[in-house]
Amino acid sequence: MPQLNTSTWFITILSMTLTLFILFQLNISKLTYPLNLNLKNINTETFKLPWELKWTKTYSPLSLPPQ
Template identity: 65%
Template sequence: MPQLNTSTWFITILSMILTLFIVFQLKILKYNYPETPTLKLSPLSEKTMPWEKKWTKIYLPLSLPQR
């Protein structure tokens, strides 16, 4: 049974790792990352809901005057 020749494994694995590193670096370089995020201060304004614009009163049976 012949022995497995492993003399070229080191250079093969090393070149594969180097190639993968270069490919990933090129992939990452294609993305545009935003600069440091800035804080936007939104004006504090009270928003009225549609049901707050109209005056309504709910008459419950228990709130009616007793007879």
């Protein structure tokens, strides 16, 4: 049974990781970021939910007066 030749694995793995690193760096360098990093004002508009518009009350049987 032939032996598995692993002598080139180190070079292959090293070149692969180096290539991936370079590709990721090139992809990241294409991104543009805003120069002005001030926070924007976010207007939070409050609105009533449908169940807040109606007045409803649910009575539990234990809170009712005894009959």
